[in-house]
Amino acid sequence: MSVRNLDRLFKPTSLALIGASKRPDSVGRVVARNLFNGGFDGPIMPVHPKHPAIEGTLAYPSVADLPIAPDLAVICTPPDSVPELVAELGARGTRAAVVITAGFGEGGNEAGAARRQRLLDAARPHTLRIVGPNCVGVLLPRLGIDASFSHIAAAPGDLAFLTQSGAMVTAMLDWAAPRGIGFSQVVSLGDMTDVDFGDLLDYLAVDPGTRAILLYVEGVTNARKFMSACRAASRAKPVIVIKGGRHAEGAKAASSHTGALAGSDAVYEAAFRRAGALRVQTLEELFDAAETLATASPARRGAADRLAILTNGGGPGVLATDALIDQGGRLAELAPETIATLDAALPATWSRGNPVDIIGDAPGSRYSAALEALLADPGVDAVLVMNCPTAVADPGEAAGAVIETVQAARAREIRRPVFTNWLGDPAAQASRRLFAANRLPTYDTPERAIRAVMHLVRYRRGQEELLETVPSIPEGHQPDTQGAREILRRAQDEQRTWLTEPEAKRILECYGIPTVRTRTAATVDEAVQVAGELGYPVALKILSPDITHKSDIGGVALDLESEADLRTHGEAILRRAREAKPDARIDGFSVQEMCRRPGAxxxxxxxxxxxxxxxxxxxxxxxxxxxxxxxxxxxxxxxxxxxxxxxxxxxxxxxxxxxxxxxxxxxxxxxxxxxxxxxxxxxxxxxxxxxxxxxxxxxxxxxxxxxxxxxxxxxxxxxxxxxxxxxLAIRPYPKALEQEGTLLDGTTVKIRPVKPEDEPAVQELYRHLTPEDMRLRFFAPKAEIGHESAARMTQIDYDREMALVGLFPDEPGQIFGLARIAADPDGRTAEYAVAVRSAIKGRGLGFLLMRRILDYAQRRGIKEVHGDVLTENRRMLQICGELGFERRLDPQDSQVVKVVKTFE
The missing domain is CATH 3.30.470.20 (ATP-grasp fold, B domain)
Known part of the structure; x- marks a missing residue:
């Protein structure tokens, strides 16, 4: 749906528990105990038709008897009662409910599915948001709200955990409690009848109290919404995912190689990667990744996986190296200058390479000197510092030296990530606590440390992919979509499931994918004739809509050099096909020229x-x-x-x-x-x-x-x-929005949606704005826009944003104007921005682009477009007035006017 009314879920000022109970071991009893002992500062109103009090608090016999409308209702009554309760709550003003009750169509139950629809119908008129049904509940530790039947409470923290599985809530809290890990929100989504991952990702992306979002996913409901929300959230903070059911590769038999290879888990992997989320496999790895991404200094842009390992023990350094190579990382090659610096600072017996073994008796000063040299090496992307306990050196002193060195480097704007691995248990615990207190990622084994290094590498690569400049696709090819559709419709009319090989190749040719020349023949004699026209050697293949894997039944012959060859193999192919598939329809052969590409x-x-x-x-x-x-x-x-x-x-x-x-x-x-x-x-x-x-x-x-x-x-x-x-889960380039327009002087201009490869041209557009126009556009002096800003303007999510650019036909590589809108997750309001090269202002391009982007917004169902304009920007205010914007003065800033365009 959207983020509407989710603030009532996450920031309620009052609660009602419907289905509160005194019956031992009942869900209503456990939820009541958790709610009343959570520390919530607002009113909690239990509802029960018979008990006068629950947990020592006055109870109310019905929703109608509640003294106020609760912001959030928690419902654990029998399933048939839930739709009516939701309707009653909505009418009173409640805008969020957690439905713990099951029985709403799980497992395909028809009565439950009908009940589920009644629940949605009851909530919709009031835009009342529903979490669940069939969930464990919601925990909001910072507010003291435990609206769940979990056996253990969540500690306050800044990690959000969203899960479909209720069992994962209790498993997670059990795992996190002894490790001191806290949460901003824990949400059991259950059946996701209304609120789903996409809604919560949109909400939490802008929640200042959440630094990372952890997901346990079994399936998504709306793929396009999930992809848009996850991409937006991952640009703001780490999104880390565990996917349940990795090895459920689909029950249906695959009819092609592609179908066999593209299992559902592989598609989920692709979706997470495309959305910028980091996928992990275990709970331990989930928290390690969250801590790594929160505490490690961000990797440099363009930084790869070149790791320097600093250790006082050779064996652990070797183990770390093995783990690094196994996971696709690389050891950094130390610069000669770095080797020279280390030679001067370390004993003659040091390893003189990477891993940098500074010998078991290394004091803190040796760690400091070596780490400083590695952080200064431009060929080092990150450093793992390791310590093995020895009787002749203090691990705590070494830890302190590492912390001081990192802090000094950060003060000099050297921010390469530093990871630590202090081995041992009693001897290392104090050092690990010291690292954690100073926000340096720390791990107890070399393998976990290397895994964390690679988490950061993968995450950074994913973030850079979201912002990387995209190369242009060569011009000149226009797909023959109509021709391809005619082939497909003919097959549909004949009720065929598979195209013939020549038809399939014709489809590829319609889309510019090169194929070998292929013809059909009904008989061996016709095949001989076709082969003569194509020229020997040829390949001969059985042609049958019922035989898709031709090689499996001996239906292919290659390198046929003559008519005699072709006749012999053609008869043999027919015989084998009839023996292997006696019921198959045989249409003859496909004959294709032999493609000789040695070494291909x-x-x-x-x-x-x-x-x-x-x-x-x-x-x-x-x-x-x-x-x-x-x-x-x-x-x-x-x-x-x-x-x-x-x-x-x-x-x-x-x-x-x-x-x-x-x-x-x-x-x-x-x-x-x-x-x-x-x-x-x-x-x-x-x-x-x-x-x-x-x-x-x-x-x-x-x-x-x-x-x-x-x-x-x-x-x-x-x-x-x-x-x-x-x-498609990701909306493709909207080619239908390509159009033309006419400027005031009669010049024709091409208008089209922005493309990812437009980034250099957009940067060039802003270079052609005068300093004054840049100030009016950005409300502050600005020389130009950088790569990241331009990438965000061009690599847009067409499902939520739109940007139209203006080009002159005789200068197709140059952008002269850009107008864009960015809608909120609800798709109800959008903010606009516009820029036109200063040299062509006054010719009507800005007005034309604004009019077209507003037309688009109205067609998409956006109800309001708004923007902030400096009062001195008279030309923009004039354009907005001509386009029907209303002016609203900003009470906080008299130099800014908010302009608002509303649509019926």
Whole structure:
């Protein structure tokens, strides 16, 4: 739904407990005990028709008898009573409820599902927000609210924990309590009938009391909302996820290699990565990651995984190195200057390399000198400092020296992350507490420390991907969407599930993916004729809508050099096909020219539709053994060249594609472009259920698809009134908004949505604003906008934001104006901003862009667009007046006018 009224959930001033009980071991009894002993400062009003008091507090027989409308109601009554109670509470003014009761359709129960709908119908007229049903409850430790039936309370802190599983609440609190870990909010979401992950991520993204958001996810309800909310939240603070059910790879039999490889967990992995969230596997790792991201100094922009290890023991240093390599990290190569500095400061027996072993008797001064040298090395991205207890050195002294050195480095603006690993137990506990008190991440084993290092590396890479400048896609290709649809409709009309191989390849050609020439033949004689026209050698394949894996039944013959060859193999293929699949319809053969690309690497590209996240793109090592090799990666469309390259880099085959020994690198851009084209196909062809391109040959000359399969949805499964792009979890570039306009002097201007690759042009736009125009735009002197600001303006979530740019047709690479709106998570209000190059002001571009962006806002259902304008910015105030904005003076600042445009 939205964040509406979630403040009543998280900041209630009054509570009602409906279903409070005195019956031992009942949920109502446990929730009452927890609520009344939590320390909440406001009124708690128990409701029970028979008991005059609960936990020593006056009880009320019904909701109607409550003296005030509670902000938050907690309901643990039988399920049939809940919808009526919610309606009654909503009518009285309650705007949030936690429904602990189960029985609302879990497991597919029809009566429960009907009850669930009645619950939603009761809440909707009052915009009353519901957490649950079938949940453990909500804990808000800073307010002293424990509205749950947990056996243990949550300590106050600044971590938010959101979980679908009620059992995970109690497991988490049990795990956290002895470790002194506290929470800002703990929310058991249960069945997520109303409030879901997307709503809570939007709310907590701007909660100043929450520094990190921890999720236990089994499934999401609205994939697009989840992706938008998670991306927005992860830009503000760490979002760390555990996904339950990692190995539930789907019960249905897969009909293609892509379907077999793209299990649901792989799609979730892709979604989390794309949204900037860090995925972990265990509770311990969840908290380690939260502490790491909260306490470690942020890695430098562009910093990779080059780690320096500083230790007083060789063995632990070796263990840390092994763990680092196992997890994909690298040891930093120390600069000669660093080696020289360490030579001067350390005993002659030091390791003279990385790991830097400063010998077991190292005092604090030796740690300090070595750490200072490593932090000054530009080739070092992070440092792990280790200590093994010895009888000749004080670990506490060493810890103090490390802390002082880090603090001194920070004072000099040297902020490389420093991790600590003090081994042992009694000897190291005091040092670990000292590190924690000084906000230095500390771990008890080398493996945990290295895992934390890699958490930071992965998290930082994810954040940079959200802001990285995207390369442009080569101009010139326009997909033949209509041609592709005609092929698909013909198959639907014939009630075919699979296209023929030639049809599948024609679909790929419509989207600019190169394929080998392929023709069909009904008989062996026709195949001979076609082969003569194509030229020998040729490949011959059985053509049947009922045989998708042709190689499995001996339905493929390669390198046929002559007519005699073709006739012999053609008859044999027919015989094997009829023996293996006697009921299959045999339409003849596909004949294709033999593609000779010695040294080319076989890849697989695929497309499959996930029931939660919609279309997903697959990339990996191809060939007949793809399901055995399982070297693959999954990404969510829309893809651009950067995202495609990042997807490729997740696989082992990528290292071969990058070149090895005397083999030149494959054309990586051609492979990435094929992935982008496949992503476009996913966004435009809702009729396509699956695509399998295997193999796609790749070498230094480019790519070419040798075989392809396309699965078609039945006609009744595709709603022609719904945009194909609506299936995607991430809204693609809205091409329909491309348009033209005319300036006051008659000049034609092209208007289109901003693209991620526009970042350099947007920076150039602001460089062409005068200092005065920059001051009026940003309310303060500003020379230019940097990479991060420009990336945020161009890498937008089209589902929540929109930016239209103005270009002149004869200068397509230059942006002359930009107008943007950013909507709140509810989609009800939006803030606008506009900028036009100073040299062309007065020609009407700013007015035109504003009018078009307002038209868009109204079509999207936004009710209000607003902005702040300096009173001296007369031209902007004039434009706003002409566009129907109302002026409202800011009572806090007489130099600022708030302008507001409302829509009916």
């Amino acid at each position: 690497i076989e890849l697989i590209l695929g497309l499959v539709e996930d029931h939660q996240f919609g279309p997903a793109v697959l990339f990996g090592q191809g060939g007949t053994a793809v399901e055995v090799v399982k070297d693959k990666a999954i990404g969510l469309p829309p893809l651009n060249l950067r995202l495609a390259r990042s997807l490729m880099a997740e696989t082992r085959i990528y290292r071969l594609l990058s070149g090895y020994r005397d083999t030149p690198p494959a054309d990586l851009e051609a492979i990435a472009l094929a992935l982008v084209r496949l992503s476009e196909l996913a966004a435009e062809l809702a009729e396509v259920a699956e695509v399998d391109i295997n193999p796609l040959l790749a070498d230094s000359k480019g790519v070419i698809a040798l075989d392809a399969r396309v699965k078609v949805k039945p006609k009744e499964a595709v709603d022609p009134t719904v945009s194909p792009a609506a299936r």
